[in-house]
Amino acid sequence: MTRLLELLINGLSLGAVYALIALGFVVIFKATEVVNFAHASLLLLGGYVTAVFHDDFGFVGALAVGIVVAAAVGAFVEFFLLRRAKARRDVIGIATIGIDIVLTAELSRRLGTSVLALGDPWGNKVVQFGGITIAQTRIAALIVAAVLIALFLAAFKYTPWGISMRAVAEDSETAALMGIRLGRISMSAWCVAGALAAVAAVFIAAFPTPGLDRTTSLVALKAFPAAILGGLDSMTGALVGGLLIGLTEALVGGYQNELSFLGRGLGDVAPYAVMIVILLVRPSGLFGTREASRV
Amino acid sequence: MSKLRWAPLLLLLLPPFYLDMFWLQAGLFVMAAAIGAIGLNLLTGSTGQLSIGHSFFLAIGAYGYVYFAGESDGHVAGLGLPTPLAAVLAVVLAGLAGLAFSPIAGRLSGMYLGIASLALIFVGQHVLFNFEKVTGGYNGRSVEPMNLFGFPFDGSTDLVVMGVPFGAQERLWFFGLVLLGLAAWFAYGVLNGRPGRAMNLIRDQQIAAGVLGVPVARMRSAVFTLSSMYAGLAGVLLALAFQRAVPDYFGVLLAFEYLAMIVIGGLGSVAGAVVGAAFVTLLPQLLTRYSDSLPLVAAAGGEGVAPSDAARYLYGGAVVVIVLFLPAGLSGLRVPFLTPRKETTP
Numbered sequence: 001m002t003r004l005l006e007l008l009i010n011g012l013s014l015g016a017v018y019a020l021i022a023l024g025f026v027v028i029f030k031a032t033e034v035v036n037f038a039h040a041s042l043l044l045l046g047g048y049v050t051a052v053f054h055d056d057f058g059f060v061g062a063l064a065v066g067i068v069v070a071a072a073v074g075a076f077v078e079f080f081l082l083r084r085a086k087a088r089r090d091v092i093g094i095a096t097i098g099i100d101i102v103l104t105a106e107l108s109r110r111l112g113t114s115v116l117a118l119g120d121p122w123g124n125k126v127v128q129f130g131g132i133t134i135a136q137t138r139i140a141a142l143i144v145a146a147v148l149i150a151l152f153l154a155a156f157k158y159t160p161w162g163i164s165m166r167a168v169a170e171d172s173e174t175a176a177l178m179g180i181r182l183g184r185i186s187m188s189a190w191c192v193a194g195a196l197a198a199v200a201a202v203f204i205a206a207f208p209t210p211g212l213d214r215t216t217s218l219v220a221l222k223a224f225p226a227a228i229l230g231g232l233d234s235m236t237g238a239l240v241g242g243l244l245i246g247l248t249e250a251l252v253g254g255y256q257n258e259l260s261f262l263g264r265g266l267g268d269v270a271p272y273a274v275m276i277v278i279l280l281v282r283p284s285g286l287f288g289t290r291e292a293s294r295v
Numbered sequence: 296m297s298k299l300r301w302a303p304l305l306l307l308l309l310p311p312f313y314l315d316m317f318w319l320q321a322g323l324f325v326m327a328a329a330i331g332a333i334g335l336n337l338l339t340g341s342t343g344q345l346s347i348g349h350s351f352f353l354a355i356g357a358y359g360y361v362y363f364a365g366e367s368d369g370h371v372a373g374l375g376l377p378t379p380l381a382a383v384l385a386v387v388l389a390g391l392a393g394l395a396f397s398p399i400a401g402r403l404s405g406m407y408l409g410i411a412s413l414a415l416i417f418v419g420q421h422v423l424f425n426f427e428k429v430t431g432g433y434n435g436r437s438v439e440p441m442n443l444f445g446f447p448f449d450g451s452t453d454l455v456v457m458g459v460p461f462g463a464q465e466r467l468w469f470f471g472l473v474l475l476g477l478a479a480w481f482a483y484g485v486l487n488g489r490p491g492r493a494m495n496l497i498r499d500q501q502i503a504a505g506v507l508g509v510p511v512a513r514m515r516s517a518v519f520t521l522s523s524m525y526a527g528l529a530g531v532l533l534a535l536a537f538q539r540a541v542p543d544y545f546g547v548l549l550a551f552e553y554l555a556m557i558v559i560g561g562l563g564s565v566a567g568a569v570v571g572a573a574f575v576t577l578l579p580q581l582l583t584r585y586s587d588s589l590p591l592v593a594a595a596g597g598e599g600v601a602p603s604d605a606a607r608y609l610y611g612g613a614v615v616v617i618v619l620f621l622p623a624g625l626s627g628l629r630v631p632f633l634t635p636r637k638e639t640t641p
Binding site: 035081084085086087088090091092093094095097098099100101102105106109218221224225227228232263264265266268269272273275276279280283284 | 406
């Protein structure tokens with residue numbers, strides 16, 4: 001029973017981190033209708049910058065630098081690729097794969113085989129209550145993700161920025177006619193997504209994971225199924241999808257000895273299997289708008 | 296004039312007589328990649344369905360062939376079938392895998408399919424690493440050489456053509472060329488006929504396609520199946536050229552490379568897929584070979600950017616540049632003397 005509780009809490013915390021990544025992904029899709037395949041490399045970049053600077057600036061300072069760098073690179077991509085390309089939206093999606101290839105190649109060249117610590121204050125400390133042992137990083141992840149998500153959703157609902165973002169998502173041409181600057185909205189979406197990814201990087205690389213290495217971006221790829229099984233254009237979907245993926249991964253990973261007939265390392269594959277099953281039943285995700293077209 | 300247009304392709308028969316092993320091997324990889332890229336281009340370029348799962352089908356082709364053709368020993372299993380039959384079965388197997396994915400491939404459009412197909416790679420890698428009897432596990436397994444009606448495609452028998460000894464690479468060169476030719480010819484046929492028009496309409500105006508009586512979902516899954524058969528064939532050729540199949544190779548990066556190929560060459564174009572495949576496949580090999588004389592690129596073990604990384608910067612960058620400035624890809628470039636003007640009806 002305690003094991004199940006531990007796994008559930010770990011899964012929730014992991015899911016909250018995936019939800020952070022998926023949220024950024026969904027924001028970009030809503031604002032620009034482009035699927036950002038470079039998201040995983042943005043995350044790796046944020047984590048890398050944090051890891052490099054944490055000796056000089058302390059953890060919080062380094063994280064701030066990491067957030068700024070990831071957001072800036074996101075804005076850079078928006079400015080030089082999305083605004084200028086005249087291609088179809090899905091071709092631009094493939095172009096972000098090009099960016100991902102370059103960015104990941106550069107970062108993994110710099111990382112080499114080393115595993116970098118991010119210098120987070122929680123280290124490998126654990127909390128115990130009622131026989132349950134939880135790493136402090138997992139609790140911190142849950143709290144930070146919850147706060148950020150709440151902030152983001154509030155901004156999305158109440159600030160002028162959020163209102164313009166929603167207007168653009170609804171109908172970009174009309175929004176532009178109402179005086180909303182599409183360029184700014186789309187760039188801000190990329191900035192927010194980059195920043196959220198950088199924060200998520202900290203918790204993906206923190207204890208119990210040994211640290212940031214070149215496979216971190218593969219972990220970040222799991223936010224893709226999170227985003228799509230919730231529905232690419234739905235914020236709620238991203239949150240639910242993230243939690244679902246996190247719980248699945250933690251539970252399957254935790255009980256993989258009982259599931260050993262399915263092979264080793266099942267926890268890493270289970271999220272994708274869940275995604276396939278959900279897409280079979282609901283092709284546009286759990287909360288995505290169904291494509292309805294009038295002729 | 297128009298009949299002579301294809302004449303320069305005959306030059307492709309010459310390399311085995313003049314070039315050394317390195318170039319022939321590189322050429323074989325290009326041919327294999329080109330077949331796979333043609334298939335992916337039918338799906339992504341012509342039908343507008345993104346797939347990031349292409350390397351999964353390459354793996355099925357490669358391991359299907361290895362399993363059907365290979366002999367059982369203590370470590371790995373195999374059926375020991377005749378190699379041509381094994382190759383055909385491997386392609387069929389890849390097609391069946393594509394068909395099995397069709398409930399998803401038919402219903403999801405564009406980007407959604409792209410992310411969903413990412414699942415194929417991870418599930419595929421999981422299976423490849425755990426199914427050691429077939430795949431040989433982490434270290435992979437060796438590949439049975441092709442033997443077509445008693446003619447072996449390896450160096451086991453002596454064969455000298457016009458004073459040039461024909462080893463595995465020379466023989467496979469012609470084999471690959473024939474396969475690539477057939478693959479390209481078939482793709483041209485598909486694209487220029489009714490299916491091609493239906494595919495393009497699905498890409499551009501899905502609703503119009505449905506209204507005009509194109510069965511959109513069925514067409515999508517049919518193209519997905521066809522494209523996975525192309526990938527299967529590419530996998531077979533790749534396995535023959537490598538002479539060893541390693542699971543790690545068929546990962547996300549390979550799938551990204553294939554997408555890079557078709558964007559660089561030109562979406563929806565058969566010739567473009569071949570050009571893109573040559574670009575992406577040759578780049579790392581050329582950089583490795585000439586790393587001594589190139590600035591910034593490190594020779595083996597030296598300081599600087601490793602050739603494989605340098606190649607990734609270049610083709611990743613090329614994808615972005617081409618999307619920005621050359622939407623039709625490299626095949627959209629017109630060389631004034633070589634490409635005849637399109638005859639327009641007044």
